[in-house]
Amino acid sequence: xxxxxxxxxxxxxxxxxxxxxxxxxxxxxxxxxxxxxxxxxxxxxxxxxxxxxxxxxxxxxxxxxxxxxxxxxxxxxxxxxxxxxxxxxxxxxxxxxxxxxxxxxxxxxxxxxxxxxxxxxxxxxxxxxxxxxxxxxxxxxxxxxxxxxxxxxxxxxxxxxxxxxxxxxxxxxxxxxxxxxxxxxxxxxxxxxxxxxxxxxxxxxxxxxxxxxxxxxxxxxxxxxxxxxxxxxxxxxxxxxxxxxxxxxxxxxxxxxxxxxxxxxx
Amino acid sequence: xxxxxxxxxxxxxxxxxxxxxxxxxxxxxxxxxxxxxxxxxxxxxxxxxxxxxxxxxxxxxxxxxxxxxxxxxxxxxxxxxxxxxxxxxxxxxxxxxxxxxxxxxxxxxxxxxxxxxxxxxxxxxxxxxxxxxxxxxxxxxxxxxxxxxxxxxxxxxxxxxxxxxxxxxxxxxxxxxxxxxxxxxxxxxxxxxxxxxxxxxxxxxxxxxxxxxxxxxxxxxxxxxxxxxxxxxxxxxxxxxxxxxxxxxxxxxxxxxxxxxxxxxxxxxxxxxxxxx
Ligand SMILES: Nc1ncnc2c1ncn2[C@@H]1O[C@H](COP(=O)(O)OP(=O)(O)O)[C@@H](O)[C@H]1O
Ligand SMILES: [Mg+2]
Numbered sequence: 001x002x003x004x005x006x007x008x009x010x011x012x013x014x015x016x017x018x019x020x021x022x023x024x025x026x027x028x029x030x031x032x033x034x035x036x037x038x039x040x041x042x043x044x045x046x047x048x049x050x051x052x053x054x055x056x057x058x059x060x061x062x063x064x065x066x067x068x069x070x071x072x073x074x075x076x077x078x079x080x081x082x083x084x085x086x087x088x089x090x091x092x093x094x095x096x097x098x099x100x101x102x103x104x105x106x107x108x109x110x111x112x113x114x115x116x117x118x119x120x121x122x123x124x125x126x127x128x129x130x131x132x133x134x135x136x137x138x139x140x141x142x143x144x145x146x147x148x149x150x151x152x153x154x155x156x157x158x159x160x161x162x163x164x165x166x167x168x169x170x171x172x173x174x175x176x177x178x179x180x181x182x183x184x185x186x187x188x189x190x191x192x193x194x195x196x197x198x199x200x201x202x203x204x205x206x207x208x209x210x211x212x213x214x215x216x217x218x219x220x221x222x223x224x225x226x227x228x229x230x231x232x233x234x235x236x237x238x239x240x241x242x243x244x245x246x247x248x249x250x251x252x253x254x255x256x257x258x259x260x261x262x263x264x265x266x
Numbered sequence: 267x268x269x270x271x272x273x274x275x276x277x278x279x280x281x282x283x284x285x286x287x288x289x290x291x292x293x294x295x296x297x298x299x300x301x302x303x304x305x306x307x308x309x310x311x312x313x314x315x316x317x318x319x320x321x322x323x324x325x326x327x328x329x330x331x332x333x334x335x336x337x338x339x340x341x342x343x344x345x346x347x348x349x350x351x352x353x354x355x356x357x358x359x360x361x362x363x364x365x366x367x368x369x370x371x372x373x374x375x376x377x378x379x380x381x382x383x384x385x386x387x388x389x390x391x392x393x394x395x396x397x398x399x400x401x402x403x404x405x406x407x408x409x410x411x412x413x414x415x416x417x418x419x420x421x422x423x424x425x426x427x428x429x430x431x432x433x434x435x436x437x438x439x440x441x442x443x444x445x446x447x448x449x450x451x452x453x454x455x456x457x458x459x460x461x462x463x464x465x466x467x468x469x470x471x472x473x474x475x476x477x478x479x480x481x482x483x484x485x486x487x488x489x490x491x492x493x494x495x496x497x498x499x500x501x502x503x504x505x506x507x508x509x510x511x512x513x514x515x516x517x518x519x520x521x522x523x524x525x526x527x528x529x530x531x532x533x534x535x536x537x538x539x540x541x542x543x
Binding site for chain 2: 059078081083087089092093134136150
């Protein structure tokens with residue numbers, strides 16, 4: 001029954017047209033992701049990372065090309081691809097417990113089973129004391145833990161994460177990165193993780209896909225072979241960081257140029 | 267700790283300063299016959315009248331009725347009950363029509379386009395302007411009054427429900443879709459709760475309008491209730507009873523608003539704007 005999830009993106013392109021303006025957000029993206037891989041999409045803001053992630057999630061399909069998950073074209077969002085948003089997107093009217101249980105309630109799982117799963121997740125993510133709290137009472141880090149637990153509850157083989165730790169302070173961020181790595185190793189998830197932090201991508205990923213700015217294409221696909229836990233002060237880490245910085249800076253400055261040419265953009 | 271307790275008491279006492287001053291000036295004006303007491307009776311006279319209005323008219327007779335029934339047999343209690351009854355029935359009928367229609371109009375553009383033109387035409391008509399028609403259609407008594415209250419409550423709830431559904435943050439919809447929510451789940455567990463702050467605001471405005479409308483309706487179409495009573499008192503030049511009735515209306519309005527506020531805080535305890543205490 002365990003079909004290996006395998007994501008295949010072929011010749012995917014996405015054009016946003018609003019009125020007379022057309023933005024080529026993605027162009028000719030080709031990417032194969034093996035089951036259990038941890039991929040980071042890296043690039044300056046506006047280079048199409050979210051657009052690509054949303055296409056895999058099924059929120060906004062590519063205008064050309066196709067995306068296959070286990071050989072089936074992506075047509076709509078679904079619980080096989082759990083999504084973690086930067087804005088947490090917890091339901092503020094539900095307690096922590098209810099937020100985590102919601103996906104399971106949608107699947108009409110038996111109450112006892114839901115409770116068991118939620119209990120385990122609360123424990124795993126150190127959320128026991130917050131079970132009956134509402135999201136407004138939680139810190140950003142805690143909220144993102146709940147959002148991760150909500151996705152884990154579904155047992156989705158694929159986790160899509162759109163800059164999930166971008167709004168957190170650096171200490172909380174590191175904590176959650178370590179926790180995510182632990183979860184990834186324990187549950188053998190396939191993770192596509194969007195970030196604009198070079199360091200974060202090196203700390204986490206098996207593969208870093210650097211994207212270009214308008215049109216969004218793949219500039220470079222870098223494998224990271226350092227074993228976990230990775231030491232950000234090591235020479236190897238910093239060499240890679242330098243290499244990636246150059247690539248990202250190029251795109252960043254193109255972004256800049258573009259903005260000078262067309263000040264009305266964005 | 268102690269200090270803040272004292273500050274609180276002082277603060278509360280301060281709240282009484284202006285009302286007491288107003289009462290004192292009023293008492294002085296009317297007791298020194300500077301103003302004709304026929305026009306402005308003294309506060310003490312108003313209070314006495316209010317007490318008389320509140321208390322049962324007949325002496326207690328165990329053979330005729332129970333004690334509780336007797337205590338609540340005063341004219342004021344019966345009037346307040348009649349007014350409140352109309353507000354509650356009219357509000358519930360209005361809300362039970364506005365809520366589903368608003369949810370449908372907010373969620374579905376086709377339904378919105380179908381109903382919106384008619385609503386835009388009817389909405390600016392003040393409920394009061396429906397009085398002649400309501401009497402023509404329903405005669406006198408409760409039916410026309412309740413009809414007017416239904417109209418008064420309907421539009422604020424409708425408009426706010428539509429706005430509430432339309433303003434649901436798309437991130438919640440996206441999160442729910444990726445969790446696999448069906449249409450029904452999306453509606454009941456996401457859109458409806460997300461829209462409750464708006465809906466409750468609409469309900470609060472609706473109750474307020476209903477309360478205005480009930481007083482006016484009672485002055486015209488019914489022969490009991492708080493609105494009727496103060497108009498009746500005018501015919502006998504009972505200015506003390508008019509003022510006592512007005513204060514009773516104010517107190518009832520305050521009670522309704524406090525009740526709505528409590529309900530609001532309870533239902534929105536998850537909401538950011540409200541302290542969770
Ligand atoms: N809904 C949309 N309509 C028009 N343009 C869009 C839309 N979404 C994104 N874009 C454009 O597509 C490009 C890529 O956006 P996005 O994927 O959000 O970038 P990133 O996530 O890398 O910051 C940007 O130039 C952005 O302005
Ligand atoms: Mg983005």
